[in-house]
Amino acid sequence: MGIPNIPSRKPEFDHKQCSHCRIQLEFQIPKSKSNNTVTSQISVRCYSCQKISTFDTIREANKTNGTTSCDYNNNNSGSSKKPRRQYGTAQEPLETELYDILGVSPTASSSEIKKQYYKLALQFHPDKNKSPDAEYQFKKISDAYQILSNPDLRKKYNEYGGKNDVEPEGGFVNPEDFFKQQFGGDRFVDIIGEISIGRDMKEVLQNAATEDTNGDVTEMRRETNEEERENIRQQRVDKLVSNLIHKLSMYVDSNDAKGTEQFKKVIEFEAEDLKAESYGIELLHAIGFTYSLKAKQYLGGDQIFGLPRFGHMLREKGHVFSETISTLRSAIDLQNSFKELQKAEQEGLDDIEKSKLEEATANKGLTALWKGSKLEVEAVLREVCDRVLSDSKERKEVLIKRAEGLKIIGEVYEHVKSDSEQVIG
Template identity: 50%
Template sequence: MVYESRKPEPYVKTTCKECLTPIEFLPSTSHKNEKVEVKCWACDKVVTYEMDASGTALKGATTSKSKTTRKRGTDESPVSTEYYDLLGIPVSATQDDIKKAYRKKAIRFHPDKNPNDPTAEDKFKKISEAYQILSDPQLRKRYNEFGEENGVKPDGGFADPEEFFKQSFGGDRFVDIIGEISIGRDMRDALETQETEGSGGSGEEDTMTAEEKAEKEAQKAKSEQERAEVRTKRVDTLAEKLINKLSLYTELPDASEASVQAFKSIVQLEAEELKSENYGVELLHAIGYTYLAKANQYLGKNVAFGLGGMFHSVKEKGYIFSETVGTLRTALDLQSCFSELQKAEEKGLPEEERQKLEEEAAAKGLQAIWRGSKLEVESVLRDVCDKVLADSTASRETRKQRAIGLRMIGTLYQKVKADSTPDIQLDKENVEPNHQ
């Protein structure tokens, strides 16, 4: 068999700014220092690129020739603009612009949202790499000067994209208080359940043999047991750390106002540091609410024949039910929003309308991720507080003092205020409920 060949042409390789799919096109040398429109073979969107002085390469693109002949880039004119293009931002973008663009792209191209796209994981990874470089001023400067192909990367290499995405909502500094959270787990489970029911999942189960059903149930039970074991370990670890923190109050040498104020000052300093993390204020409010609710519930047991504790217990159950329903609704609302966006892209809506839908999807995605995470955090912390306040190894007086200290921490956490308005506003009722 004889294969046909073609004449070598100087095709320009790049990435579609819309769907992040690798593309290449053959430009005309007449387009020197001009903008050209290119239609993506994958998504059919028309995107604009700017050619260089030779008309055979993109401005800011690193080529094999430019590695040896191009001068060092600058912040205003980087050697490569690939990372900027991946996030859909100009080279002059601020850190806030970069953060907003990353969250928007990460949610849109997350593998969970694109199960039928085999390239989704690679796109998600590339977006994460772009953000890790551009969000670090020093790495961004090096990238602007030398480009991606010259070994610009964070110390220790790039972080796992999924783990890095999680770090964008809380960070490591909260781990000693809330443990390792699974961002969006409740949202993802709700979406998967809805999709299964909608695609006739029950009908598929009817065709399974008894052995297959038994194996499926056994695997499900095993997974649930593993999750339960992980959760138990997490609660035990966090309870021990919380007891150590509360010992700063319960083991005070005296109960003077000065000693109590010293404890409050320590908590206040910690809160001021934590609030600077992504979603730090929102997390502190959620933690504070749980601490305060559990402390009031414990202390109320010894007031008016225990009616105080009963009141706070009923209030807690109502709050949990409301938050659970709200989280599921938010997840399903996000699913609907993504469906609308997909239909709009198929219809080829104008750029302005499509952009508006993307912004809406990004905002709803962040809200769903937050609500799912908040639900999980509060659930775990309720168990942590119960373990701390029901500790049989501690005296009754010590447990009472722990509850008082817990109430102080919760009150201080809830009073924390952001230094500036967050870049994407969440529903106030989901972030700052009135718990007083």
Template identity: 45%
Template sequence: MIPSTATTEQVKKAYRKLAIKLHPDKNPNDPEGEEKFKQLAAAYQVLSDPTLRHKYNEFGPSTPGLPSQDGIVDPEEVFGGIFGGDRFKDIIGTISIGRDMKEALQKDSEELEKEADGKKSDGNDESITPEQKAAKEAEEQRKEKEKNEQREERVSELVDKLIRKLSIYTESLSTATNESQADEARRGFHEIIRMEAEELKTENYGVELLHAVGFVYLAKSRHYLASNSVFGSLGGMFYAASSSFHTVRETVSTVRAALELKSIFEELAKAEEQGITEERKKQLEDQAAEKGMHALFKGAKLEVESIIREVADRCLYDSDVSKQTQRLRADALAIVGDVYSHVQADPEQKTD
């Protein structure tokens, strides 16, 4: 039994001791051995995470995002619900940061189980054979290849969906016989996108995601149109430089958010070691939870913008269609980007 004020390090030490004691291989005659080990793993995931620990203290076992009965939290499911939900999948796909975290948790769990079995989990273990080292490297290469294939599949699917969305505009403009019909087609498409955005903005981080996607759509549309204008590549260079500056700025902002989160965790750990009131502890845990969500969204936003840039490029520079269709797609993308970029949260969303 550990005290409710136990630090993360104390929780980790206690877990390792109990993991060795309760590991199913150590208790082959205990029919409940595997279940006990799963419950221990679930408890460790909650107690070792200040955010989940705080939520559990406040809401109990029914807290969203806690480990399920089999002792496993699915980060992909959690991230899908936190950032955009299912409605955004046709626009941004599945955020891979959740999958990456899931793999990291599985790896950490495997290493802890090895320690419970009395094996070293250090990748630099001198006892590892050349064959084992080669197998490990081959596995890492396989995982990297799998990630690249998943990204390619994600981008390809999003390109198809974006082309279908823009075709509402491109086909209407292609068949317009006069400027009046063309204006009507533009207004109709704008209204369709506006209605879509009004629904999407109600999702978790919906407004922020729409702004991120809208920025990229506008930047890519302007870059294409400028590159194919009378100014040629000179106009395109301006928008390319602007987009690069935005990416650098967002990257710096993400790193800063991560450093702020690290600082909060260090302050919390230090305060727990020195003794801390429950009120101050709750305050620091709340700050850690808030900073944690901010840092996670920053990372997810960088990933989304990277994916959307590639999707937009493939859509605009599609060699299977004419230059006229490419230009119409750029015009349509500008409309979508403009609508997304100007979405405003409802008053009740702002107060959340």
């Protein structure tokens, strides 16, 4: 049986993404008075959010075969048709496709772009979003952010568009791996290790989708992963213990005030560098709190009756309890939002309300992911500090010096401020 021949027809409709809610639109370009061209600019009302998107079109008829070719640019300013520029600026990029993908203005700040990326990455993650093109959208979002979050690549894209193969050095990172790096990135790995955000997020989303219908399978999956998780955690702690001992050796080996001051300057310089990373200040504060508390616990143990140490231990327990409750509440809130989304899809909620619900869920997801990551980081670092300060192979004097150095690092990290706070201060 031969391959069937299916007739085709000349395309009548065009497709574009709504610049407001990002849903896919299909529309027919109206012809101009000339038979050779279509209108150079059109306004399209989105069937979902009912907002207007304006698109520039350069579409001329091919006189030899009657077909048409089209080039688009989003343009919500309503300006008249202009010749295509050869290069753009930060205020008026040559192309806006990547900004449209993320749903931000070309003049958006880096923090606005980052926040929108997190929202969309959670919204379109394939494990949560079951639409056929979710994986494709997830990759587009990741690729767009990898360019726009890099100042040099963003400048190049603004000036020349995508025609010069603008992409990160070494190519685009796998979206899953890239998303895992967003809390601190690689710069914090030597201090906190690899945060398991990607794997944990995937499990949360899968469990939220299957818990009601297949609770036994979910429980079996958790039990299977528990041993593997513990092995990975121990390897992580071992490495961080070695890293922290090496870091503290600069202070331990110093014997005067000059050495102490030099050590503090090195840590301050490091903190100023790290705070620029994604969630850098928040991570430094969490690390600093843990370091300071553990150092004070150890140093307070030598005082009369050990009362200061006991007080710091109570403070630690209270902090852990409070953070755990806060994280659980965020996780429950997120899970409830997923259930609301599933219910909305089943009941056929209109697209506008569904879009609002998806955005709210994405915000809750980001909050839950950060709180969960913070809880994980602090728990790992408490174990690391305990091992560093209870090393049976070292003399008491060395352990005391380690605790003093740990306290210095903790206090520096805890008091790191954003550039805007420093200006105000």
